[in-house]
Amino acid sequence: MTKQIPSYLRLHTEHNTESAPPTTAGYPGLTELCSAFAALSGWKLEETVVEQGCHFSPSIASDDPTRRLSLTAIEGREFDAAEPEAAEAMARAIGGLLTELQRTRQALWRREAELAAQAAKTPRSQEDSQLAQQLAFVLKGGAESVGCQAAALYLLDDDTSELKYRSGWNLPEERFLEPARPLRGAFAELEALVGHAVVLEDLRLLPHWNAPEDFASAVCVPVSTPSSPLGVMWVFGDTVRDYTDEQTNLLEIVAGRLAADLEREVLIDQGVKRRQVDRQINHAAVWQESHLPNSTLMLDDYEIAGWTRQAEDVGGDLHDWNLLPDGRLALLTGDAQAVGVEAALVAASLHAAVRSHANYRHSARQMAHRVNETLWTGAAGEQFASLFYGLLDPETHELEYAAAGHVAAFLKNGRSWRPLRCDGAVLGAEPQWRDKPRKFLMKQGDVLVVASEGACLGLLEADALNAHLPDLLPAGASAAEIVNLLRDELADLDLTDDQTLLVLRRKS
Known part of the structure; x- marks a missing residue:
C-alpha cells in the first residue's frame, strides 16, 4: 500500500555516534x-x-x-x-x-559511497571514508528511529534504468558485490521515485512489490534533490507491523538528509575539479605566452614586432618569426578556427607543424600545403586554421607569402596603403591546398601589417581601416610603435575574438 506523505514535518534530533566499517562477519565458507x-x-x-x-x-x-x-x-x-x-x-x-x-x-x-556521490577519483580518501561512515550512520539512525532492524540506500545509474546498492546498515557486506536491481519490475521503487512513501506491512502478502530483502515489513521512500530523483531508501522490520504517518514523514526527513549529504559531496568534488582545471588552464596560458617570440630581429634593414591577445585564458591565435638557415626571414600569423582549449590545441599543432617543416627548403606556398596536409592527416575535417606565412629575402627585399583562411594583410608606403590579396582556403578543410604564388618588393619605409580575423574585425569596428590609416601610422614610426598604436584602437572594444597583429617595417 502507499501513503501520501503529509505536507508538515517534524524535527528529529540525531545523536552522533560512530558507525563501524564492514566487519569480518559473514565470510562465505x-x-x-x-x-x-x-x-x-x-x-x-x-x-x-x-x-x-x-x-x-x-x-x-x-x-x-x-x-x-x-x-x-x-x-x-x-x-x-x-x-x-x-x-x-x-x-x-x-x-x-x-x-x-x-x-x-x-x-x-x-568506493560505493564515493560512487553514490558521483565523485571522480581524487586524492580525498579520508573524505570518501567519512562519507561512507556518514551514510551508514544516517541509515542506522533512520531505521532505529522507527523501530526497524536494517536499512539500505539504492541510487539510480546514469541511464536511470537500474538501482545500485550504495550503502546499508545491518545487511550482509555481500550486497556490495551483487548486480544492480533493474528498475523495470521494481514497483516499490518506481512508486517511491514519483514522490510517495511505500509502506509494506506484510511482505509475505505483497510479493509483487519486489522488495530487495527478506524481512517481514518494509518502507521505501524517495531520495531526491529539488530538481531530480537520486534513488530510494529502504528500511526493514523483523515483524509484521504498520507504520504511522509520523514515522513515514520522519523517514522522508532522513532521506532528505541523505540527499543533502550526497549533494554536498558532489559540490565539494566539483569545486576540487574546478580548481584543478583552473590550474591546468593557467599553466596552458603561461605555456602559450612563453612560446610567442620575444627576441630582437638581427637584420640591419628591418624591424618586426607582434602582439597576441586571447579572448579567454587560452585561445587559438599566435604569431612568430625566425631566421632560416638560408638567411631568409620567416614570419607567420596563425588563427585556429575554434575557441578556448580546443583552439589552443589546434594552434599548438599549427605552430609545431610550421616549425617542423621550416627545417627543409621551401617556398611560402609549399609551407601552406605541408601544414594543410599535417592538419588533414592528423584529424581529417576536425582541425581548421587560418595562416599567413611570409618569406623575406633580406638581400633582394622580395617577400613571398601564402594566405589561407581568415587573415588580412596591408602594405603601407608613405601616405598610401593597399590590402594584399588573402583569399586562400582554410587549412585542414581539404586534403589538398592550392593557391597561386604571391610576391612583392619591400621598398624603403614600407610597412607590412598582418591581422588575424579577430584583430581585423576589431579595427573595422574601430573605423581604423579607412582613409585615415596613414595618419594613424605616422612616417618613421617603428614596428613596435605601430603595434602599440593599433592595440590602442582595439583597447576599448569588447573582446570576443582572439586578436593578433604582426608588423614588418623596412627602415628608410
Whole structure:
C-alpha cells in the first residue's frame, strides 16, 4: 500500500555516534574452512579477540588489530595432529587471505559511497571514508528511529534504468558485490521515485512489490534533490507491523538528509575539479605566452614586432618569426578556427607543424600545403586554421607569402596603403591546398601589417581601416610603435575574438 506523505514535518534530533566499517562477519565458507582445517590437521582454527596480538596469525581486521585467528589442539582426536609449526604456517596463510579480503571489503565500502556521490577519483580518501561512515550512520539512525532492524540506500545509474546498492546498515557486506536491481519490475521503487512513501506491512502478502530483502515489513521512500530523483531508501522490520504517518514523514526527513549529504559531496568534488582545471588552464596560458617570440630581429634593414591577445585564458591565435638557415626571414600569423582549449590545441599543432617543416627548403606556398596536409592527416575535417606565412629575402627585399583562411594583410608606403590579396582556403578543410604564388618588393619605409580575423574585425569596428590609416601610422614610426598604436584602437572594444597583429617595417 502507499501513503501520501503529509505536507508538515517534524524535527528529529540525531545523536552522533560512530558507525563501524564492514566487519569480518559473514565470510562465505569460513565455517567450512575451519572444519576442514580441523579434520586435516587436528587443530581447531577460530577467530578470537586478544589483548596484545596472537602468536599464530596476523590481524584479520585492519580496523581492529586485536581480532586474530587462534589455534587449539583438539582433545581426543583419533589421529596424530600436524606439527605445530606446519599448523601455524597454514593458519598464518589463511589469516593473511582473510585480511586481504577484509581490506577489499572496506575499500569497496568506501568506493560505493564515493560512487553514490558521483565523485571522480581524487586524492580525498579520508573524505570518501567519512562519507561512507556518514551514510551508514544516517541509515542506522533512520531505521532505529522507527523501530526497524536494517536499512539500505539504492541510487539510480546514469541511464536511470537500474538501482545500485550504495550503502546499508545491518545487511550482509555481500550486497556490495551483487548486480544492480533493474528498475523495470521494481514497483516499490518506481512508486517511491514519483514522490510517495511505500509502506509494506506484510511482505509475505505483497510479493509483487519486489522488495530487495527478506524481512517481514518494509518502507521505501524517495531520495531526491529539488530538481531530480537520486534513488530510494529502504528500511526493514523483523515483524509484521504498520507504520504511522509520523514515522513515514520522519523517514522522508532522513532521506532528505541523505540527499543533502550526497549533494554536498558532489559540490565539494566539483569545486576540487574546478580548481584543478583552473590550474591546468593557467599553466596552458603561461605555456602559450612563453612560446610567442620575444627576441630582437638581427637584420640591419628591418624591424618586426607582434602582439597576441586571447579572448579567454587560452585561445587559438599566435604569431612568430625566425631566421632560416638560408638567411631568409620567416614570419607567420596563425588563427585556429575554434575557441578556448580546443583552439589552443589546434594552434599548438599549427605552430609545431610550421616549425617542423621550416627545417627543409621551401617556398611560402609549399609551407601552406605541408601544414594543410599535417592538419588533414592528423584529424581529417576536425582541425581548421587560418595562416599567413611570409618569406623575406633580406638581400633582394622580395617577400613571398601564402594566405589561407581568415587573415588580412596591408602594405603601407608613405601616405598610401593597399590590402594584399588573402583569399586562400582554410587549412585542414581539404586534403589538398592550392593557391597561386604571391610576391612583392619591400621598398624603403614600407610597412607590412598582418591581422588575424579577430584583430581585423576589431579595427573595422574601430573605423581604423579607412582613409585615415596613414595618419594613424605616422612616417618613421617603428614596428613596435605601430603595434602599440593599433592595440590602442582595439583597447576599448569588447573582446570576443582572439586578436593578433604582426608588423614588418623596412627602415628608410
